[in-house]
Amino acid sequence: MYAIADCNNFYVSCERVFRPDLWNKPVLVLSGNDGCVVSRSNEAKALGIKMGVPLYQIKDLVEQHHITCFSSNFALYGDLSARVMSILRSHTMRFEQYSIDEGFISVDHIPPAERKPYCEQIVRQIYQGTGIPISMGIAPSKTLCKVASKYAKKYPGYRGACMIDTEQKRLTALEHFDIADVWGIGRSAQAKLSAAGITTALQFAGQSESFARTLLHKPGVLTWRELNGIDSIDITEAVAKQSITTSRTFAKALTELPELEQQLANFTDSCARKLRMQHSVCAEALVYAITSPFRSDIQQYRVVQKVTLPMPTSDTRELLSNILAAFRPLYKQGVQFKKAGVIFTRILSGNAVMPDLFDTRDRARDSALQRAIDNIRDKHGRQAVILGTQLQLPSQAADPVFKAEHHSPLYTTDVSQIISINAG
DNA sequence: TCTGGGGTCCTAGGACCC
DNA sequence: TCTGGGGTCCTAGGACCC
Numbered sequence: 001m002y003a004i005a006d007c008n009n010f011y012v013s014c015e016r017v018f019r020p021d022l023w024n025k026p027v028l029v030l031s032g033n034d035g036c037v038v039s040r041s042n043e044a045k046a047l048g049i050k051m052g053v054p055l056y057q058i059k060d061l062v063e064q065h066h067i068t069c070f071s072s073n074f075a076l077y078g079d080l081s082a083r084v085m086s087i088l089r090s091h092t093m094r095f096e097q098y099s100i101d102e103g104f105i106s107v108d109h110i111p112p113a114e115r116k117p118y119c120e121q122i123v124r125q126i127y128q129g130t131g132i133p134i135s136m137g138i139a140p141s142k143t144l145c146k147v148a149s150k151y152a153k154k155y156p157g158y159r160g161a162c163m164i165d166t167e168q169k170r171l172t173a174l175e176h177f178d179i180a181d182v183w184g185i186g187r188s189a190q191a192k193l194s195a196a197g198i199t200t201a202l203q204f205a206g207q208s209e210s211f212a213r214t215l216l217h218k219p220g221v222l223t224w225r226e227l228n229g230i231d232s233i234d235i236t237e238a239v240a241k242q243s244i245t246t247s248r249t250f251a252k253a254l255t256e257l258p259e260l261e262q263q264l265a266n267f268t269d270s271c272a273r274k275l276r277m278q279h280s281v282c283a284e285a286l287v288y289a290i291t292s293p294f295r296s297d298i299q300q301y302r303v304v305q306k307v308t309l310p311m312p313t314s315d316t317r318e319l320l321s322n323i324l325a326a327f328r329p330l331y332k333q334g335v336q337f338k339k340a341g342v343i344f345t346r347i348l349s350g351n352a353v354m355p356d357l358f359d360t361r362d363r364a365r366d367s368a369l370q371r372a373i374d375n376i377r378d379k380h381g382r383q384a385v386i387l388g389t390q391l392q393l394p395s396q397a398a399d400p401v402f403k404a405e406h407h408s409p410l411y412t413t414d415v416s417q418i419i420s421i422n423a424g
Numbered sequence: 425t426c427t428g429g430g431g432t433c434c435t436a437g438g439a440c441c442c
Numbered sequence: 443t444c445t446g447g448g449g450t451c452c453t454a455g456g457a458c459c460c
Binding site: 031033035038052055057099218242248251292293339341 | 425430434
Binding site: 010038098099100101102183184185186187188189219 | 456457458459460
């Protein structure tokens with residue numbers, strides 16, 4: 001048996017931890033550049049605001065109902081996530097963090113009759129310890145856990161934890177569950193199932209396995225099995241990432257090469273730090289820059305370039321010089337680049353690299369320098385040492401590349417804020 | 425005018441080999 | 443004019459997740 005812990009409206013809940021006055025009020029958290037809605041309080045959902053909707057399309061609604069909006073504050077969300085996950089991890093030997101706001105645990109070590117009260121207690125503990133409300137679902141497969149957690153979220157009577165542990169409960173739960181809300185069923189699968197007359201999770205689970213295979217292939221079979229209580233997606237311990245991305249949409253399109261290079265330097269820096277944190281090296285990367293796909297009035301243009309590193313590396317300078325060398329020839333004057341990014345695609349373990357006889361770099365020296373830079377930044381902040389390419393350009397003073405007009409303070413990570421919280 | 429960011433897995437089809 | 447069959451590996455793109 002597994003249990004999932006799923007934070008309720010996570011980003012909104014994080015903001016409310018430090019703004020208790022916003023309980024029971026409509027609240028939204030916005031994506032980068034305050035573009036789209038990415039998290040909604042229950043009150044905002046009740047007003048009909050959909051996930052992912054652009055802010056400008058609901059401006060009137062926001063004003064009319066005095067909805068509080070926040071720019072996303074990932075330093076805060078990451079920090080609170082780590083606290084929630086650490087409590088969760090303390091309850092079991094088998095734990096998997098599935099996303100920033102969800103984690104699976106095994107509850108095999110808890111006697112069956114105590115599992116639900118045990119999870120209710122975890123819900124209370126996490127709320128008391130972090131201020132974040134969560135819901136839990138307990139079941140013999142991860143997909144059924146997700147179903148159960150949605151019931152726990154919807155009906156307060158479950159006291160935060162819903163368990164599917166009998167055949168009767170499974171049938172009843174699936175009967176009232178929309179197939180589109182099942183974990184693993186996306187838009188495409190839903191359309192195919194709908195065409196076959198299937199609208200509930202129970203109808204799908206009641207089909208034959210070969211029906212699921214013919215219509216939805218391997219992933220569909222997995223979901224079908226899981227809905228029928230056959231545990232098919234085991235808990236997987238954290239492993240090194242196979243790809244690392246940093247990308248941004250710009251508030252105002254960029255046209256000049258130096259400003260694009262500055263952004264690519266920031267992206268590369270961010271990816272490379274994550275790479276070194278998991279003790280990996282990168283053998284191949286992708287750099288891209290594109291015009292806005294929403295603009296039908298301008299000529300679309302896209303740069304997508306594979307970058308093969310001469311040697312697998314995690315050195316920011318080496319990665320950046322290769323990435324910029326690949327990008328420069330494809331840059332075109334006059335193009336309005338609205339979004340750009342860097343993806344590290346071929347990632348290897350740091351100690352699996354073969355030395356190259358013809359290598360021209362002094363790698364011992366490079367890595368000593370990189371370590372020294374990392375140490376300084378750990379102590380004194382990310383801006384303490386940067387590459388020249390990352391320097392703020394004079395033209396940007398009154399012209400922000402990124403927009404964030406509703407950013408909350410760095411409550412948990414900024415030293416001055418921590419002092420003021422303790423003092424208060 | 426304004427439209428996010430970061431991942432994983434699977435599949436079909438091409439390249440290549442014998 | 444006739445022109446095999448089967449296997450592996452790689453990659454781009456799609457689907458899905460939060």
